Amino acid sequence: MRFLWLLLATGLYVRAEEVTFHRDVEPILQKHCQSCHRPGEIGPMPLMNYAQVRPWAKSIGEAVALRKMPPWFADPAVGHFANDPSLSADELSTVRAWVIGGAREGVKTDAPAPVVRERVRPAPDLVTRMPKPIRIPANQTLDYQYIVLSPAFSEDRWVSAVDILPGDRGVVHHAVLYVREPGSRWLREGDPKSGTTSDILAIYTPGAPLMECPPGMAKKIPAGSDLVLQMHYNSRKTDAKDQTEIRVWYAKETPQSRVLTLQMSQYGLRIPPGARSYRAAVSGSVPRDAVLLSMFPHMHLRGSGFEYQILGKAGRVDTLLRVEHYNFYWQLNYRLATPRLLPAGTQLLFTGYYDNSANNPLNPDPTEEVTWGEQSQEEMMVGFFDVAVPASVDKPSFFIRAPGR
Ligand code: HEC
Structure with missing residues (x-):
């Protein structure tokens, strides 16, 4: 029994010694953290290289152990989700061992290739943006902003993917892109600014990937519709401006x-x-x-x-x-x-x-x-x-x- 304990203890020790940033931890950060923890994104500090990560090692160990990061709120006992960003048990213990072992850098040649943020996609079929920037004054609660985008669609379109790209990611709390169907009175003259039953094409939230329909499936924009953005802004301590852009990819063929x-x-x-x-x-x-x-x-x-x-x-x-x-x-x-x-x-x-x-x-x-x-x-x-x-x-x-x- 004592022998076994010794072995186990040594095993743990060796593991902690061996875990290094470049070889073991950097790939985990690339996969689970860098979508938000990079310059210009909502993460409060970038975690793109060893110098940036090292001062945060302890907090990182805590944030992942408490499952505070990456943000995800589904009870793990219920269901399985394709976009669950949580660390696996293995990844979690690697990060913990790295922190306990002194958060070593290791050798640079072990580092994974940097991850390019933009997914490689063909050029979008449609790019449109808010006609003019919206001002988000400092320290204010802003009503939801509704922006009608042009052009209106002259023919039916099947949409397989949509990317909503905020101009200033630091102030966009969420964005919902609606398809305002032909004949809808919503946001038109005389219509109270009430709710809508219009279909939703895509939703943006910080860190989330673009909207992409599974193969063989698509969303439809009927002829005569136009797109409406609902923007929810969070104001900052200083004035800000946002001009969100929309990129749309059409389905190559009529989906099932x-x-x-x-x-x-x-x-x-x-x-x-x-x-x-x-x-x-x-x-x-x-x-x-x-x-x-x-x-x-x-x-x-x-x-x-x-x-x-x-x-x-x-x-x-x-x-x-x-x-x-x-x-x-x-x-x-x-x-x-x-x-x-x-x-x-x-x-x-x-x-x-x-x-x-x-x-x-x-x-x-x-x-x-x-x-x-x-x-x-x-x-x-x-x-x-x-x-x-x-x-x-x-x-x-x-x-x-x-x-x-
Ligand atoms: C979806 C975006 C997103 C992802 C993915 C994400 N973070 Fe965060 N992180 C944030 C934001 C925003 C905050 C600021 C606190 C808050 O709003 O909860 C934060 C806060 C933190 C903090 C606390 C900083 C402090 O001030 O104490 C740590 C540590 C951290 N993140 C580490 C990580 C690690 C490690 C990962 C990957 C395993 C990760 N985050 C993934 C957005 C993200």
Whole structure:
């Protein structure tokens, strides 16, 4: 027994000694951290080379051990997600061993090739940007900004990928790109600036990759539509300007499936002052067969948790996603590793939880009753989800029950 312990201890020691930045840790940072921790991105400090990383070694060890970094909020016990950026158990122990072993540099020739940020993609089919920059004055709460982009589309377009590129990544909290269908009154003269049922083409959040449909699938922009950007800005201590750009890639051929972004919302929020765990639920049934691709919970500063569930027969509940520590500043999209068929009639239940107490460090005012509203200090409860349906089905026809159901 004693012999075994000695061996184990030596094994650990040797491992800690051997782990070096260039050979072991740098590839992990490239894969999991540098999308945000690079100049011009939202990460507070760049982690691009040994000199930049070394002073942060201890904090890095803690941030990864506590699973604070990279940001990801899905309960690991529920579901598997294609875009889960979390470190594997192996990667985690490598980083820990490196920190414990003195955060050595190792030899430069072991370093991996630097990662080029831009993915190699063909030239986009369409590039458009906000007609003029938007000013984000220092220290102010800005209403959502809506910007109609040109041109309007003269023919139907199938879209396979969209990249939303903020002009100033430090102030763009999120961006949602809508397809305003022909005939829609939204944001036109005489229309109150209310919500919309327009389809969503893409959502930008810091650090997230571009929107890309799986092979054989695409989103549709019907002829006569135009694109509308909803921008949520965070102001800084100094004035800023942003002019976001959109890049669009069209599908090379008509896809088999169309991707629709659907949503269920609970507008009837009435969160009492000081409530620690206010629950808001919404349920509905899927009118036609659809393949679930991804989920995107949206709440504001009081949001603390969110669940997507299927209500099965005999009270069986199947949880698809559980976000336990919802954080308004990280609006994340959870893409299923294996898309899942939702047969017509499937009952979905979405539940949002809110902490309106003083315990919630983000709470702007625990003495206030909070209801639905667009501003961050008001609340929302929206469960967005992307589904794939046959290419001939659009949003209105999706909600007309198939005959015989
Ligand atoms: C999606 C963007 C993103 C990714 C990916 C990411 N970070 Fe961060 N990181 C941030 C931001 C933004 C902050 C500032 C604190 C906050 O907002 O949570 C931060 C904070 C940190 C801090 C704390 C700094 C401090 O002030 O104490 C450390 C350490 C850190 N990150 C390390 C990492 C490591 C290591 C990885 C990869 C394993 C990583 N981050 C991946 C965006 C990111």
